[in-house]
Amino acid sequence: MIYKDSYFKKELRQSYIQNISTGKQYVFGLFIGLFSVGLHLLLLTLTDSVLSDAAPYLVQRSYFTTLYTHNFMSLFLIVIYIIVYYNDLTFEEIRRNCWYLLCKMGYKPVVMILSKLMALLFSLIAIYTTGFITTIVLTTLLKYDFRYEYIPSLYFAGLNDLLFLSFILLTASLFIKKINIARYFSLLVYISQMVLRDSLGFKSLVTSRVAMQNPINLILIGNSLYMPLTLIIILCCIIICIFRAKSIAKYYSLPTETYTLYNLPAETKILKMEPQTGKLQYLYDAIRLQRRTKLINGFTSSIIICIISFAIIFNIFVIMVSISKPDGNTFTGLIPYIFMSDTMKPEINKNDFVCFKTLEDDVELRDGQIVIFKQGNTVYVERIVGSDENNYVVDIDYYPPMSEVGSMIKTVSRDEIFGIYVYKNRWVGAMIMVATTLWGRIIFLLVPILLLFFYKPIKEFLNKLQS
Amino acid sequence: MENTSTVAPEQNPMAVYMNQLSSCEIYLREGQYRRILENINLSIHKGEVWGLNGKSLLEIKLLLEIMANIKPYYDGRCVLLEIGMMRRKRIILPHVFYIGTVNMIYNNMNVLEYLMFATANSKIEVVKRQKQLLKLLIDIGLGNISLTPIHTLPSEFRVIVILLTAYFSSSELIIFNVPELKYNNQQITPMKNIARLISDSGKTLVFSSIDSALIQEICTHTAYLINGSIVFSGTISEFCEEYDDIILTISDQQPYLIMESMQKALPQYKYKVSDDRLIISKPSTDSRVNVESIYNVIFKMGLNPYRVRMNTKTVKNAVEGILRKYDL
Numbered sequence: 001m002i003y004k005d006s007y008f009k010k011e012l013r014q015s016y017i018q019n020i021s022t023g024k025q026y027v028f029g030l031f032i033g034l035f036s037v038g039l040h041l042l043l044l045t046l047t048d049s050v051l052s053d054a055a056p057y058l059v060q061r062s063y064f065t066t067l068y069t070h071n072f073m074s075l076f077l078i079v080i081y082i083i084v085y086y087n088d089l090t091f092e093e094i095r096r097n098c099w100y101l102l103c104k105m106g107y108k109p110v111v112m113i114l115s116k117l118m119a120l121l122f123s124l125i126a127i128y129t130t131g132f133i134t135t136i137v138l139t140t141l142l143k144y145d146f147r148y149e150y151i152p153s154l155y156f157a158g159l160n161d162l163l164f165l166s167f168i169l170l171t172a173s174l175f176i177k178k179i180n181i182a183r184y185f186s187l188l189v190y191i192s193q194m195v196l197r198d199s200l201g202f203k204s205l206v207t208s209r210v211a212m213q214n215p216i217n218l219i220l221i222g223n224s225l226y227m228p229l230t231l232i233i234i235l236c237c238i239i240i241c242i243f244r245a246k247s248i249a250k251y252y253s254l255p256t257e258t259y260t261l262y263n264l265p266a267e268t269k270i271l272k273m274e275p276q277t278g279k280l281q282y283l284y285d286a287i288r289l290q291r292r293t294k295l296i297n298g299f300t301s302s303i304i305i306c307i308i309s310f311a312i313i314f315n316i317f318v319i320m321v322s323i324s325k326p327d328g329n330t331f332t333g334l335i336p337y338i339f340m341s342d343t344m345k346p347e348i349n350k351n352d353f354v355c356f357k358t359l360e361d362d363v364e365l366r367d368g369q370i371v372i373f374k375q376g377n378t379v380y381v382e383r384i385v386g387s388d389e390n391n392y393v394v395d396i397d398y399y400p401p402m403s404e405v406g407s408m409i410k411t412v413s414r415d416e417i418f419g420i421y422v423y424k425n426r427w428v429g430a431m432i433m434v435a436t437t438l439w440g441r442i443i444f445l446l447v448p449i450l451l452l453f454f455y456k457p458i459k460e461f462l463n464k465l466q467s
Numbered sequence: 468m469e470n471t472s473t474v475a476p477e478q479n480p481m482a483v484y485m486n487q488l489s490s491c492e493i494y495l496r497e498g499q500y501r502r503i504l505e506n507i508n509l510s511i512h513k514g515e516v517w518g519l520n521g522k523s524l525l526e527i528k529l530l531l532e533i534m535a536n537i538k539p540y541y542d543g544r545c546v547l548l549e550i551g552m553m554r555r556k557r558i559i560l561p562h563v564f565y566i567g568t569v570n571m572i573y574n575n576m577n578v579l580e581y582l583m584f585a586t587a588n589s590k591i592e593v594v595k596r597q598k599q600l601l602k603l604l605i606d607i608g609l610g611n612i613s614l615t616p617i618h619t620l621p622s623e624f625r626v627i628v629i630l631l632t633a634y635f636s637s638s639e640l641i642i643f644n645v646p647e648l649k650y651n652n653q654q655i656t657p658m659k660n661i662a663r664l665i666s667d668s669g670k671t672l673v674f675s676s677i678d679s680a681l682i683q684e685i686c687t688h689t690a691y692l693i694n695g696s697i698v699f700s701g702t703i704s705e706f707c708e709e710y711d712d713i714i715l716t717i718s719d720q721q722p723y724l725i726m727e728s729m730q731k732a733l734p735q736y737k738y739k740v741s742d743d744r745l746i747i748s749k750p751s752t753d754s755r756v757n758v759e760s761i762y763n764v765i766f767k768m769g770l771n772p773y774r775v776r777m778n779t780k781t782v783k784n785a786v787e788g789i790l791r792k793y794d795l
Contacts, residue, residue, distance in 0.1 A: 106588035
């Protein structure tokens with residue numbers, strides 16, 4: 001075998017250290033497609049929850065929904081991909097002086113810059129397109145109605161998001177020296193992009209099935225400024241990359257000083273005197289460094305502890321909600337409940353988390369209050385619509401179509417009522433629903449268990465990233 | 468990749484010239500300031516292989532960083548290959564190849580592949596070039612790692628591959644500044660071979676190391692830094708001659724008994740027992756030695772030790788000697 005790879009080919013397979021192959025990029029695209037359809041199926045379990053009001057485009061049974069989910073997931077997973085392979089995918093290699101060496105061997109910086117940009121472009125398009133096609137193929141298996149009109153628009157919208165994010169990160173890598181800061185910056189750019197999409201009305205545009213039937217709508221400034229703006233920013237990034245990379249490739253990049261390697265005596269400080277001004281500047285201070293390391297360790301531990309604590313508390317809460325019996329005998333005085341019907345719409349929606357307060361003897365019941373009561377062995381939640389001494393007339397707020405209005409009117413005695421509705425939270429309801437699915441169990445049970453068992457290696461890994 | 472012989476190194480022009488150089492970096496210990504490098508004088512000629520050694524890793528690393536034009540110096544003069552230093556630091560000087568980190572190499576290739584990639588701009592035809600490179604790798608003692616992925620190699624081997632790449636470059640001065648690494652015999656052999664290739668092609672190699680065995684094996688010259696100043700610079704043999712003060716070693720099962728007898732007979736020498744060996748040294752680096760008198764004493768006293776061995780001068784002993792001299 002003769003090795004004669006060009007810089008472009010090297011770039012294409014850059015991030016696969018274990019098993020070098022350009023084909024792995026397609027496998028990653030395939031994974032994104034599979035993951036997106038998996039997420040879509042998970043989201044379908046939340047059809048009757050707050051999600052159907054907050055983001056109906058995520059819980060519909062259509063190609064539009066699966067492809068929109070794919071676009072969302074591909075952006076998220078590619079940010080993680082860039083963060084993990086930051087050294088290889090960005091211009092960080094200039095800072096590691098890989099280009100210094102190549103320049104000494106006769107490579108031209110401008111050719112390398114253009115090759116890198118082209119390789120990134122090619123690689124991202126390959127990953128994204130593979131994921132997009134995989135999602136379409138898998139959606140076919142779900143037997144949804146195939147509509148091709150909005151597919152080109154969704155493809156270009158997703159690709160644009162991806163390129164925008166990648167080129168920003170690529171450009172930033174020419175300016176940010178510390179790799180851990182660059183990683184935090186990547187997350188910040190991702191969040192900012194989400195905010196920008198929302199604030200410039202692009203999210204509303206891409207979630208509109210009507211508007212997305214014509215790809216031209218994406219670039220019309222009247223619809224949203226987002227796409228033209230991102231295209232201009234991408235172009236600017238390319239120009240900045242060419243000039244900046246060419247400039248810094250000329251220099252040898254000094255790695256972050258690791259004075260700890262030199263076994264310096266305790267309390268040694270190193271200063272630098274500017275030759276022109278005579279100004280002194282601290283380069284190394286062991287005591288300050290120890291303090292900083294302590295602070296970072298404390299911060300990392302706190303984050304891990306917070307995640308574990310939240311997951312444990314949430315699990316306990318889910319268990320409490322599941323085992324709580326609606327008979328009013330709770331030690332907190334509150335009866336938690338996941339409301340499983342539409343009968344109290346719009347006050348309480350299906351799958352909302354609701355709390356009832358245990359009814360005390362001295363509490364007076366009024367018309368309009370929602371109460372929980374038991375007749376026979378069945379528990380009902382209805383609204384008081386009238387009263388007569390110790391008896392109350394109750395009814396539901398919403399009769400589904402085809403049902404007889406007034407069929408649920410009941411007369412209940414005060415003894416049968418054991419709680420008054422006091423609180424609801426739609427998002428907690430949705431979270432509890434997720435927690436009871438297979439993926440929910442994995443997220444809320446397995447993750448804290450793994451964190452507890454692998455606390456030390458995770459902390460060491462995070463500290464390594466920091467240093 | 469063709470070797471070219473040069474004239475004797477001492478006649479060659481200057482590769483590095485440092486005069487009264489001091490660093491911008493300063494130590495602050497217990498309220499006292501001291502420049503990390505002070506009053507540095509050093510002359511290196513083309514074709515020489517220099518090993519810069521010292522008590523402090525930081526000092527030798529900083530000296531080579533200044534030499535490579537990566538860090539500014541505060542005062543003095545530094546000339547590389549008879550060309551003055553540029554005012555803008557960190558810029559790649561065309562005649563200097565600086566190796567300061569193991570991360571300069573791409574990890575996702577094997578050694579031969581990386582060398583092919585690095586030498587892609589060579590005019591030699593691809594198949595021929597690969598054959599030449601493979602042959603070279605085998606010849607210099609890197610045949611066993613030629614097809615090994617770089618990410619699986621220890622740092623020492625990685626920098627050796629970078630050093631080999633530097634040999635293929637057109638830079639006349641190679642500065643190899645990774646003193647924190649420690650090399651084993653399997654790694655010293657290829658380094659020695661590469662250093663010879665570099666020297667034979669008329670290029671100069673300057674490297675920093677605290678590994679005495681490495682300096683002994685591959686260098687023609689050495690310099691030693693103590694407290695920010697060069698206390699010795701010259702050839703390896705001069706260094707050993709000047710600072711290796713061990714005269715001979717006596718191996719025996721009862722070295723302490725022999726030491727007692729010897730101390731009574733020849734009190735002017737220094738005696739030390741280490742691992743069943745009695746080491747006899749000069750009292751000071753400049754004192755005269757009469758080896759014959761030591762042998763006569765051993766013979767006359769009937770000590771009859773298991774083995775008496777004359778010391779072959781080594782850099783390791785010389786370093787110990789220099790540290791003793793400066794009371795460190």
